[in-house]
Amino acid sequence: MANSLDTILEGRRSQPHQLIEVLQDVQHDHGYLSREAIDTVSESLGVPVMEVYRVANFYTAFTLEPRGKHVITLCKGTACHVRGANPLIEQALGLLDVGEGETTENGLFTLETVNCIGTCALAPVVVLNGVYHPLMTPARLRALINRVRREEEEGTGHA
Ligand code: FES
Structure with a gap:
Protein backbone atom coordinates (compact mmCIF):
# COMPACT_ATOMS: atom_id res chain seq x y z
CA MET A 1 0.00 0.00 0.00
CA TYR A 59 16.96 13.09 -12.71
CA THR A 60 15.88 10.23 -14.94
CA ALA A 61 14.67 8.30 -11.89
CA PHE A 62 11.70 10.68 -11.68
CA THR A 63 8.73 10.52 -14.02
CA LEU A 64 5.87 12.95 -14.38
CA GLU A 65 3.56 10.39 -15.99
CA PRO A 66 2.17 7.23 -14.41
CA ARG A 67 4.30 4.19 -15.18
CA GLY A 68 3.26 0.61 -15.58
CA LYS A 69 3.59 -1.93 -12.81
CA HIS A 70 6.50 -3.46 -14.72
CA VAL A 71 9.11 -1.31 -16.42
CA ILE A 72 11.04 -2.81 -19.32
CA THR A 73 14.11 -0.85 -20.34
CA LEU A 74 15.77 -1.69 -23.62
CA CYS A 75 19.22 -0.34 -24.34
CA LYS A 76 19.79 0.98 -27.83
CA GLY A 77 23.30 2.30 -27.32
CA THR A 78 26.02 1.47 -29.82
CA ALA A 79 27.11 -1.87 -28.35
CA CYS A 80 23.54 -3.08 -27.96
CA HIS A 81 22.60 -1.75 -31.39
CA VAL A 82 25.46 -3.64 -33.02
CA ARG A 83 24.45 -6.82 -31.22
CA GLY A 84 20.81 -6.78 -32.13
CA ALA A 85 18.90 -4.27 -30.03
CA ASN A 86 16.67 -3.20 -32.92
CA PRO A 87 14.88 -6.54 -33.36
CA LEU A 88 14.39 -6.65 -29.59
CA ILE A 89 12.85 -3.20 -29.55
CA GLU A 90 10.61 -3.98 -32.53
CA GLN A 91 9.47 -7.16 -30.88
CA ALA A 92 8.75 -5.51 -27.53
CA LEU A 93 6.81 -2.69 -29.21
CA GLY A 94 4.75 -5.27 -31.09
CA LEU A 95 4.15 -7.58 -28.15
CA LEU A 96 3.09 -4.76 -25.86
CA ASP A 97 1.40 -2.65 -28.54
CA VAL A 98 2.95 0.58 -27.27
CA GLY A 99 5.43 3.18 -28.48
CA GLU A 100 8.76 3.95 -26.84
CA GLY A 101 8.22 5.58 -23.47
CA GLU A 102 4.58 4.49 -23.35
CA THR A 103 2.58 2.41 -20.92
CA THR A 104 0.19 -0.36 -21.91
CA GLU A 105 -3.50 0.44 -21.60
CA ASN A 106 -3.89 -2.02 -18.75
CA GLY A 107 -1.10 -0.27 -16.85
CA LEU A 108 0.96 -3.44 -16.66
CA PHE A 109 4.03 -2.46 -18.67
CA THR A 110 6.00 0.66 -19.45
CA LEU A 111 8.53 0.33 -22.25
CA GLU A 112 11.54 2.60 -22.12
CA THR A 113 14.66 2.85 -24.25
CA VAL A 114 17.97 4.26 -23.11
CA ASN A 115 21.28 5.00 -24.80
CA CYS A 116 23.58 2.89 -22.62
CA ILE A 117 23.17 1.38 -19.20
CA GLY A 118 26.84 0.76 -18.64
CA THR A 119 27.02 -2.99 -19.21
CA CYS A 120 28.10 -2.96 -22.86
CA ALA A 121 30.09 -6.20 -22.54
CA LEU A 122 26.78 -7.96 -21.90
CA ALA A 123 24.97 -6.42 -24.87
CA PRO A 124 22.24 -6.51 -25.82
CA VAL A 125 20.86 -5.77 -22.39
CA VAL A 126 17.27 -5.54 -21.21
CA VAL A 127 16.30 -4.43 -17.71
CA LEU A 128 13.02 -5.57 -16.21
CA ASN A 129 12.05 -3.85 -12.96
CA GLY A 130 15.69 -3.09 -12.22
CA VAL A 131 16.95 -6.62 -12.94
CA TYR A 132 19.49 -6.85 -15.77
CA HIS A 133 19.02 -9.50 -18.42
CA PRO A 134 22.22 -9.74 -20.47
CA LEU A 135 22.81 -11.20 -23.94
CA MET A 136 19.11 -10.90 -24.69
CA THR A 137 17.55 -12.60 -27.69
CA PRO A 138 14.09 -12.12 -29.19
CA ALA A 139 13.03 -15.57 -27.96
CA ARG A 140 14.16 -14.86 -24.40
CA LEU A 141 12.51 -11.44 -24.42
CA ARG A 142 9.24 -12.94 -25.55
CA ALA A 143 9.50 -15.56 -22.81
CA LEU A 144 10.26 -12.88 -20.23
CA ILE A 145 7.24 -10.77 -21.17
CA ASN A 146 5.00 -13.83 -21.32
CA ARG A 147 6.22 -14.97 -17.92
CA VAL A 148 5.27 -11.61 -16.37
CA ARG A 149 1.87 -11.74 -18.06
CA ARG A 150 1.29 -15.28 -16.82
CA GLU A 151 2.31 -14.37 -13.26
CA GLU A 152 -0.05 -11.41 -13.35
CA GLU A 153 -2.91 -13.60 -14.55
CA GLU A 154 -2.18 -16.09 -11.80
CA GLY A 155 -1.93 -13.30 -9.27
CA THR A 156 1.67 -14.12 -8.42
CA GLY A 157 3.32 -11.16 -10.17
CA HIS A 158 5.29 -8.55 -8.27
CA ALA A 159 6.83 -5.33 -9.46
S1 FES B 1 25.24 0.23 -25.23
FE1 FES B 1 23.87 -1.04 -24.21
S2 FES B 1 24.79 -1.29 -22.27
FE2 FES B 1 26.11 0.10 -23.29
Whole structure:
Protein backbone atom coordinates (compact mmCIF):
# COMPACT_ATOMS: atom_id res chain seq x y z
CA MET A 1 0.00 0.00 0.00
CA ALA A 2 1.42 3.39 -1.00
CA ASN A 3 2.18 5.87 1.74
CA SER A 4 0.12 9.02 1.49
CA LEU A 5 1.83 12.32 0.80
CA ASP A 6 1.09 13.32 4.40
CA THR A 7 2.99 10.28 5.66
CA ILE A 8 5.91 10.92 3.32
CA LEU A 9 6.11 14.56 4.39
CA GLU A 10 5.83 13.84 8.10
CA GLY A 11 8.75 15.40 9.94
CA ARG A 12 10.12 16.93 6.74
CA ARG A 13 7.96 20.02 6.34
CA SER A 14 9.78 23.32 5.85
CA GLN A 15 13.00 21.42 5.12
CA PRO A 16 13.93 22.29 1.54
CA HIS A 17 17.10 20.17 1.69
CA GLN A 18 14.85 17.09 1.88
CA LEU A 19 13.52 17.72 -1.63
CA ILE A 20 15.27 14.86 -3.47
CA GLU A 21 14.58 12.32 -0.73
CA VAL A 22 10.92 13.31 -0.61
CA LEU A 23 10.60 13.08 -4.40
CA GLN A 24 12.27 9.66 -4.32
CA ASP A 25 9.73 8.47 -1.77
CA VAL A 26 6.81 9.86 -3.77
CA GLN A 27 8.16 8.28 -6.97
CA HIS A 28 8.64 4.96 -5.18
CA ASP A 29 5.28 4.88 -3.44
CA HIS A 30 3.09 6.46 -6.12
CA GLY A 31 4.94 5.38 -9.26
CA TYR A 32 5.31 8.93 -10.57
CA LEU A 33 5.24 12.58 -9.55
CA SER A 34 1.77 13.93 -10.20
CA ARG A 35 1.12 17.64 -10.56
CA GLU A 36 -0.76 17.56 -7.26
CA ALA A 37 2.15 15.83 -5.52
CA ILE A 38 4.60 18.39 -6.88
CA ASP A 39 2.40 21.27 -5.68
CA THR A 40 2.06 19.70 -2.24
CA VAL A 41 5.80 18.99 -1.93
CA SER A 42 6.60 22.51 -3.07
CA GLU A 43 4.30 24.06 -0.49
CA SER A 44 5.27 21.74 2.35
CA LEU A 45 9.02 22.01 1.96
CA GLY A 46 8.99 25.69 1.01
CA VAL A 47 10.65 25.05 -2.36
CA PRO A 48 9.41 27.04 -5.39
CA VAL A 49 7.35 24.82 -7.69
CA MET A 50 9.66 25.60 -10.64
CA GLU A 51 12.60 24.27 -8.64
CA VAL A 52 10.71 21.06 -7.89
CA TYR A 53 10.02 20.63 -11.62
CA ARG A 54 13.66 21.39 -12.42
CA VAL A 55 14.83 18.61 -10.10
CA ALA A 56 12.10 16.23 -11.28
CA ASN A 57 13.12 16.76 -14.90
CA PHE A 58 16.86 16.57 -14.25
CA TYR A 59 16.96 13.09 -12.71
CA THR A 60 15.88 10.23 -14.94
CA ALA A 61 14.67 8.30 -11.89
CA PHE A 62 11.70 10.68 -11.68
CA THR A 63 8.73 10.52 -14.02
CA LEU A 64 5.87 12.95 -14.38
CA GLU A 65 3.56 10.39 -15.99
CA PRO A 66 2.17 7.23 -14.41
CA ARG A 67 4.30 4.19 -15.18
CA GLY A 68 3.26 0.61 -15.58
CA LYS A 69 3.59 -1.93 -12.81
CA HIS A 70 6.50 -3.46 -14.72
CA VAL A 71 9.11 -1.31 -16.42
CA ILE A 72 11.04 -2.81 -19.32
CA THR A 73 14.11 -0.85 -20.34
CA LEU A 74 15.77 -1.69 -23.62
CA CYS A 75 19.22 -0.34 -24.34
CA LYS A 76 19.79 0.98 -27.83
CA GLY A 77 23.30 2.30 -27.32
CA THR A 78 26.02 1.47 -29.82
CA ALA A 79 27.11 -1.87 -28.35
CA CYS A 80 23.54 -3.08 -27.96
CA HIS A 81 22.60 -1.75 -31.39
CA VAL A 82 25.46 -3.64 -33.02
CA ARG A 83 24.45 -6.82 -31.22
CA GLY A 84 20.81 -6.78 -32.13
CA ALA A 85 18.90 -4.27 -30.03
CA ASN A 86 16.67 -3.20 -32.92
CA PRO A 87 14.88 -6.54 -33.36
CA LEU A 88 14.39 -6.65 -29.59
CA ILE A 89 12.85 -3.20 -29.55
CA GLU A 90 10.61 -3.98 -32.53
CA GLN A 91 9.47 -7.16 -30.88
CA ALA A 92 8.75 -5.51 -27.53
CA LEU A 93 6.81 -2.69 -29.21
CA GLY A 94 4.75 -5.27 -31.09
CA LEU A 95 4.15 -7.58 -28.15
CA LEU A 96 3.09 -4.76 -25.86
CA ASP A 97 1.40 -2.65 -28.54
CA VAL A 98 2.95 0.58 -27.27
CA GLY A 99 5.43 3.18 -28.48
CA GLU A 100 8.76 3.95 -26.84
CA GLY A 101 8.22 5.58 -23.47
CA GLU A 102 4.58 4.49 -23.35
CA THR A 103 2.58 2.41 -20.92
CA THR A 104 0.19 -0.36 -21.91
CA GLU A 105 -3.50 0.44 -21.60
CA ASN A 106 -3.89 -2.02 -18.75
CA GLY A 107 -1.10 -0.27 -16.85
CA LEU A 108 0.96 -3.44 -16.66
CA PHE A 109 4.03 -2.46 -18.67
CA THR A 110 6.00 0.66 -19.45
CA LEU A 111 8.53 0.33 -22.25
CA GLU A 112 11.54 2.60 -22.12
CA THR A 113 14.66 2.85 -24.25
CA VAL A 114 17.97 4.26 -23.11
CA ASN A 115 21.28 5.00 -24.80
CA CYS A 116 23.58 2.89 -22.62
CA ILE A 117 23.17 1.38 -19.20
CA GLY A 118 26.84 0.76 -18.64
CA THR A 119 27.02 -2.99 -19.21
CA CYS A 120 28.10 -2.96 -22.86
CA ALA A 121 30.09 -6.20 -22.54
CA LEU A 122 26.78 -7.96 -21.90
CA ALA A 123 24.97 -6.42 -24.87
CA PRO A 124 22.24 -6.51 -25.82
CA VAL A 125 20.86 -5.77 -22.39
CA VAL A 126 17.27 -5.54 -21.21
CA VAL A 127 16.30 -4.43 -17.71
CA LEU A 128 13.02 -5.57 -16.21
CA ASN A 129 12.05 -3.85 -12.96
CA GLY A 130 15.69 -3.09 -12.22
CA VAL A 131 16.95 -6.62 -12.94
CA TYR A 132 19.49 -6.85 -15.77
CA HIS A 133 19.02 -9.50 -18.42
CA PRO A 134 22.22 -9.74 -20.47
CA LEU A 135 22.81 -11.20 -23.94
CA MET A 136 19.11 -10.90 -24.69
CA THR A 137 17.55 -12.60 -27.69
CA PRO A 138 14.09 -12.12 -29.19
CA ALA A 139 13.03 -15.57 -27.96
CA ARG A 140 14.16 -14.86 -24.40
CA LEU A 141 12.51 -11.44 -24.42
CA ARG A 142 9.24 -12.94 -25.55
CA ALA A 143 9.50 -15.56 -22.81
CA LEU A 144 10.26 -12.88 -20.23
CA ILE A 145 7.24 -10.77 -21.17
CA ASN A 146 5.00 -13.83 -21.32
CA ARG A 147 6.22 -14.97 -17.92
CA VAL A 148 5.27 -11.61 -16.37
CA ARG A 149 1.87 -11.74 -18.06
CA ARG A 150 1.29 -15.28 -16.82
CA GLU A 151 2.31 -14.37 -13.26
CA GLU A 152 -0.05 -11.41 -13.35
CA GLU A 153 -2.91 -13.60 -14.55
CA GLU A 154 -2.18 -16.09 -11.80
CA GLY A 155 -1.93 -13.30 -9.27
CA THR A 156 1.67 -14.12 -8.42
CA GLY A 157 3.32 -11.16 -10.17
CA HIS A 158 5.29 -8.55 -8.27
CA ALA A 159 6.83 -5.33 -9.46
S1 FES B 1 25.24 0.23 -25.23
FE1 FES B 1 23.87 -1.04 -24.21
S2 FES B 1 24.79 -1.29 -22.27
FE2 FES B 1 26.11 0.10 -23.29
